[in-house]
Amino acid sequence: MILFLLVITMLSFFPIFYSDELLYSALARYHIRSGNKSFRQTDLELFGYSSQQVSKITLTNNLNYLVKNLSFFYRQTFDVLLQNHTLYPFYATFLTPQEAWLLKDSMKKKLSGSILEVAKVATNSTGDSRKFLKFCPTCLKEDEEKYGEPYWHRLHQIPGVLVCSEHSVPLLDSSIPIESKATQYHSASLENCDISISVIHYTDSTLEKLLNLVKDIEWLQNRKIEFKGLAWLRKKYQSCLISQGYISLLPGNKIVFDEQVFFDRIFDFYGKDFLDAIDLNLCTNRGKYFKYCLLGCDINPVIDRVTHILLVKFITNNFIEFFRS
Ligand SMILES: [Zn+2]
Numbered sequence: 001m002i003l004f005l006l007v008i009t010m011l012s013f014f015p016i017f018y019s020d021e022l023l024y025s026a027l028a029r030y031h032i033r034s035g036n037k038s039f040r041q042t043d044l045e046l047f048g049y050s051s052q053q054v055s056k057i058t059l060t061n062n063l064n065y066l067v068k069n070l071s072f073f074y075r076q077t078f079d080v081l082l083q084n085h086t087l088y089p090f091y092a093t094f095l096t097p098q099e100a101w102l103l104k105d106s107m108k109k110k111l112s113g114s115i116l117e118v119a120k121v122a123t124n125s126t127g128d129s130r131k132f133l134k135f136c137p138t139c140l141k142e143d144e145e146k147y148g149e150p151y152w153h154r155l156h157q158i159p160g161v162l163v164c165s166e167h168s169v170p171l172l173d174s175s176i177p178i179e180s181k182a183t184q185y186h187s188a189s190l191e192n193c194d195i196s197i198s199v200i201h202y203t204d205s206t207l208e209k210l211l212n213l214v215k216d217i218e219w220l221q222n223r224k225i226e227f228k229g230l231a232w233l234r235k236k237y238q239s240c241l242i243s244q245g246y247i248s249l250l251p252g253n254k255i256v257f258d259e260q261v262f263f264d265r266i267f268d269f270y271g272k273d274f275l276d277a278i279d280l281n282l283c284t285n286r287g288k289y290f291k292y293c294l295l296g297c298d299i300n301p302v303i304d305r306v307t308h309i310l311l312v313k314f315i316t317n318n319f320i321e322f323f324r325s
Contacts, residue, residue, distance in 0.1 A: 011045060011069050018143070018151050023085040024057045024185075025152035031185035039184050045069075049110065056183050057133070058087040058157060059103075059119060061111045078108060089221040090158045091119040094303045096229050122302035132173040133157060135188060136164035137195040150188040160217055160306035162277055163202070163210045170200040170207075206273040213278075216309055216319070225323045230298035233308070236322070237294045240315045257295070263287035266314050278306060 015029045031042040043050040046069065047062045060066075063078050070076045082088045088107060092100040099120070106118045116122075134156045143150045155161055156171050157178070163170055174193045176186045186192060202210065227233075241247040241257065248256045267275070292300070293307045316322040 010072055014070055014074055016074075017085060018147060020154050021085060022057070022152040022154040022157055023060050023081055025188065026085070027060075028185040028187035029149070029151070032187055042185055043183055047110075051110075051183055057178050059091065059107060059115045060086055061107045061115055062109060064108045065110070082107060085154060087154070087158060090217065090305070091121060092224075093220050094227055094230075094233075094305050094308055095120065096227055117301075120301065120303045122304075131177060131179075133176045133178055133188075134161075134171040135174050135193045136167055136169060136171055137193075138167040138169055139164060140188070140190075140193050140195070144190070150190070150193065152188050155214070155218070158217060160278065160309065161214050163207060163214060165211060165214045165218075168207065168211060170202060172197075172200065202277060203273055205271065206277060209270065209274045210277065213306075213309070216313060217306075220309065220319060223319075225319070227323070230300075230303070234295060234298050236325075237297075237311070237315070240322075241294070244315070257291070259287055259291055263290060266290060266311075269314050270310065278310070 011030075013030075013033065015026050015033065017026050027042070027046060030046065031039065034042060034045065036042045036045070040050045046066055048065050048069075049062075051062065063081055067076055067078050067081065082104065086107070088103065091103060095103065099118075103115075103118050106115055133152055135150070136153070136156060139153060139156075140150045156164065161171070172193070172195065174188065176192050238247060238255070241262070242249065246258050246262045248258075250256060289307070290311065293304060293311060297303070297308070312319060312322050
């Protein structure tokens with residue numbers, strides 16, 4: 001009986017990962033090939049249980065089980081899955097080594113709590129409020145021609161990534177929600193990636209800034225800079241703002257922040273179109289949100305990584321110098 005139970009949990013096949021494919025995408029392709037009638041059945045085969053994690057698309061947990069499941073015919077390590085096929089490298093940015101370890105550990109096992117809390121991600125914060133899986137219309141066409149099927153690219157799902165760095169075109173929303181209570185496995189297809197529905201146009205200058213942001217995000221998540229914590233970040237911002245003349249120190253440890261000048265300069269630096277594209281709140285709540293991230297980031301239980309990247313870039317233009325000093 002025990003032998004029988006073990007046998008039915010083994011996978012008899014699994015699709016080979018495509019370049020920079022999101023893990024969820026390969027799981028969805030497995031679902032189609034398996035012929036399973038329900039997503040729950042696919043969940044049971046892949047993970048041994050049916051999960052209710054809302055963030056399973058980007059931060060899949062219980063990966064140790066999946067890796068063991070795959071090992072019978074396909075060598076894949078936990079670290080390879082984590083680093084190359086999930087959004088862990090992005091969410092590990094702005095986490096201390098201990099916090100990143102905790103997130104990694106949470107993705108290894110079956111998790112009963114919220115992985116978003118561990119990753120310090122807000123479902124409705126700026127930059128993270130992406131509702132649908134994204135796709136590049138040119139990648140979609142090329143993948144279809146090359147592999148006979150499209151797939152979800154991992155880089156395209158990272159908050160702040162709004163353009164395809166390979167083709168320099170805006171990413172479009174598919175019809176597949178990025179968060180849903182019950183896990184559903186939807187592979188990318190010409191039906192759910194309809195290029196005729198949404199047309200996005202950016203000015204050349206905004207497009208260039210969006211492409212630079214993709215490079216910055218990629219650089220930051222690949223460099224694995226040791227982060228010293230949000231209290232350190234706040235103090236670092238403060239000292240930069242003092243040295244650049246935006247903050248004056250008064251007796252009794254009081255500070256005066258010349259926020260209007262700071263906001264005018266950062267708005268000039270990035271431009272309204274770019275900030276609108278990243279998140280409308282950055283423009284509509286002119287300045288307030290930046291101030292909150294600059295001087296209150298360590299009291300916030302969640303981290304808006306994209307806004308911090310924009311702030312660091314504006315303040316120093318040099319990530320290495322900023323994080324290492
Ligand atoms: Zn593309």
